[in-house]
Amino acid sequence: MGAVRGNVVIGQSGGPTHVINQSLVGVVEAAIGAPGVGAVWGALHGVKGVLEERFIDLGRESKATLEAVAQTPGAALRSVRKKPTREECERALEVFARRNVRYFFYIGGNDSAETAHILNELAVAKGYELALFHVPKTIDNDLRVTDHCPGYGSAARYVALSFLGDNVDVRSLPGVKLNVVMGRNAGWLTAASALARQHADDGPHLIYLPERNFSVERFVADVAAVQARLGRCICAISEGIHNERGELIAASNEVDSHGNVQLSGSGALGDRLSATLKAHLGDKLRVRADTFGYAQRSFPGAASEVDAREAREAGRAAVRAATGGEHLNGSIALLRNSNAPYSVRYERVELRSVARETRPMEADLIRGDNDVSPAFLDYVRPLVGELPQLARLSDFPVS
Numbered sequence: 001m002g003a004v005r006g007n008v009v010i011g012q013s014g015g016p017t018h019v020i021n022q023s024l025v026g027v028v029e030a031a032i033g034a035p036g037v038g039a040v041w042g043a044l045h046g047v048k049g050v051l052e053e054r055f056i057d058l059g060r061e062s063k064a065t066l067e068a069v070a071q072t073p074g075a076a077l078r079s080v081r082k083k084p085t086r087e088e089c090e091r092a093l094e095v096f097a098r099r100n101v102r103y104f105f106y107i108g109g110n111d112s113a114e115t116a117h118i119l120n121e122l123a124v125a126k127g128y129e130l131a132l133f134h135v136p137k138t139i140d141n142d143l144r145v146t147d148h149c150p151g152y153g154s155a156a157r158y159v160a161l162s163f164l165g166d167n168v169d170v171r172s173l174p175g176v177k178l179n180v181v182m183g184r185n186a187g188w189l190t191a192a193s194a195l196a197r198q199h200a201d202d203g204p205h206l207i208y209l210p211e212r213n214f215s216v217e218r219f220v221a222d223v224a225a226v227q228a229r230l231g232r233c234i235c236a237i238s239e240g241i242h243n244e245r246g247e248l249i250a251a252s253n254e255v256d257s258h259g260n261v262q263l264s265g266s267g268a269l270g271d272r273l274s275a276t277l278k279a280h281l282g283d284k285l286r287v288r289a290d291t292f293g294y295a296q297r298s299f300p301g302a303a304s305e306v307d308a309r310e311a312r313e314a315g316r317a318a319v320r321a322a323t324g325g326e327h328l329n330g331s332i333a334l335l336r337n338s339n340a341p342y343s344v345r346y347e348r349v350e351l352r353s354v355a356r357e358t359r360p361m362e363a364d365l366i367r368g369d370n371d372v373s374p375a376f377l378d379y380v381r382p383l384v385g386e387l388p389q390l391a392r393l394s395d396f397p398v399s
Contacts, residue, residue, distance in 0.1 A: 006102025007039045009055065011046040012075040013082075013108035013115065015139065017151030018158075018303040019311035020107060023135050024077065025070040026315025027105045028058050034323045037103065046080035046106070047115055050092045053099075070312065073298035084115060089122045096130060103131045103322050107315070109138035109149075113331055114355040120329045131322040134331035134351060135314055139297055141188035142358040145349045146333040150314050153307030153383035155182075155296045156192035159236075160387055162292065163196030166234055167203055168390060174232040175286030176223060176277060177203075180270045182296050185240045187211050187361050189296070191372045192380055193236035198390060203234025206370045210240035211360050214249055219273070220280045222370055227281070239269060239291075249273075267291045304385045310334060310344065317346035342382035 008031045012020055024042075031040045040059045043049035056077075061069075069076045084092065096104070106116045116134040123130040136143050139155035159181055170177050181190040187209030194207060205226045208214055226233040242248050250269035270289030277287050317332045330348040337343040365376035 005036050005038065006100045007041060008037055008103040008105070009041050009043050009050065009096070009101050010058070010077065010105045011043040011049065011107065012077045012079050012137075013046040013106060013112040014079060014137065015109075016074045016079055016298050017137055017139055017311075018073045018154035018298060019150055019308045020137050021072055021074070021076045022070045022308050022311035023107050023137060023150060023315040025066045026312040027107075027135065027319055028061075028066060028315075030316040030319035031103070031105075031323075032059055034319055036323055038100070041101075042077045045078045046082065046108070046112075047084050047088075047092060047119075048080045048082050049077075050095055051084070051088055053095055055099075070308075071303075073300055073303070081111070082115075083111065084118065086118075086122070089119050090126075092119060093123055093126060093128055093130070097128060102129060103133075105133050105135055105315070105318055105322070107135040107137050109136070109140070110143055110354060110356055110358055112137075113143070113351060116329075116331075117351040117355040120351055130328065132329045132351075133318040133322050134354060135318045136332060136334070136354070137311070139189060140183050140186055140358075142184070142186035142360070143354055144357055144359045145331075145353050147336040147344065148334060148379075148383055150307060150311035150334075151297075152188065153304035153310075153385075154302055155189055156195070156380060157304045157307075157384045157387075158296050158299050158302040159189055159192045159292065160195035160384060161302065163193045163204055163234065163236065164198075164387065164390060167196055167198075170203070170232050170234055173286075175288060176227060176232070177234045178237055178270050178273055178287070178289040179204075179235065180237050180239055180267075180289065180291040182292065183210070183238050183240060185210050185358055185360065187238050187240075187366075190236050190238040191361065191365070191376055192384065194372045194377060195380065195384060195387060199392065201230055203232075204236040205230070205233050206235045207372055208235065208237045208241050208370055209361065209366060209372075210238045210242060211363075211366055212369050213244040214241040215243070216249075216276060218369065220277060223277060224281055227285075237269065237273065241269075304383060306342075306383055306385060313346060317348075321348045339378055339382060 141152035183189040
């Protein structure tokens with residue numbers, strides 16, 4: 001089947017990232033002038049903007065503006081967390097038909113892939129020829145099929161830099177430091193904290209991931225042991241840790257339209273674990289807890305060069321796949337060719353293989369109940385890039 005002549009709509013959905021706009025600009029620059037492509041529009045606030053017909057003309061933006069936007073964190077088109085109903089999907093297709101939109105690129109995570117999948121099934125059922133592609137994005141790194149997700153490398157870099165800072169801070173004024181990291185049901189982002197270990201006694205000394213059951217009793221004992229050995233302890237704790245019954249250690253009652261329980265935006269987990277440590281190890285123990293929260297997603301200056309480059313190319317790859325004439329739908333997966341030298345390739349995969357379900361960390365990347373393996377470090381280092389090297393005095397004693 002040849003390419004369909006029609007207009008392009010691009011949307012962004014879910015949590016923003018450091019490099020989500022790289023994917024946006026990658027789609028724009030590849031779509032303008034591509035075979036079968038007319039106007040290139042952006043939908044403000046994703047599928048919500050489609051339903052409200054809130055479009056902007058991206059084809060009129062200068063190259064300088066687009067390049068500057070590509071370097072800027074956050075969703076330039078603004079984002080949304082919305083699972084459209086079947087009726088809303090039908091209305092979206094009516095909007096597309098009326099405006100001769102024949103290409104829709106949705107940049108987002110697994111929930112966004114699910115929305116794209118629903119829209120695609122309905123378009124096929126109605127016989128409306130629409131090239132519909134999901135462009136991957138999530139700092140959680142939990143999309144299936146792909147080796148890693150655009151957005152993850154930069155957020156992982158932010159986490160590693162934050163723990164580098166905590167290492168020198170807590171070494172200066174010893175105590176226990178708990179850092180709660182995003183990631184929901186997958187530990188990829190929390191695990192990246194291990195990159196901060198530059199000296200033998202550096203933290204994080206304990207890493208707790210949702211792929212392992214969390215025991216409060218073991219946690220207290222682990223911290224006590226590290227504190228006794230080093231006089232300080234730094235812990236990386238995933239927001240999604242749970243007990244052996246699968247019950248979250250801390251969660252709110254708030255859920256989004258996709259049924260996801262709110263885990264971020266609250267210090268409840270850190271506060272609870274701090275209080276537990278004091279109750280068991282004594283009130284005089286210096287315990288501090290931080291919840292990294294939204295700063296992980298869009299902190300200016302923390303972008304990984306590799307992440308930015310791959311996010312841009314994922315957008316371009318989606319346009320190539322959509323206009324190539326072989327497929328009218330799919331998602332773009334990044335598949336690793338090698339670590340040394342590091343390289344990836346971009347392939348189209350089925351939408352249903354990415355939609356809804358998430359990918360936890362594999363067992364070989366985890367060591368015991370509170371650490372990661374060398375294999376994980378080999379996996380994550382190329383995505384994050386070089387980190388600052390922090391020095392110490394030699395501490396020569398005075399005789």
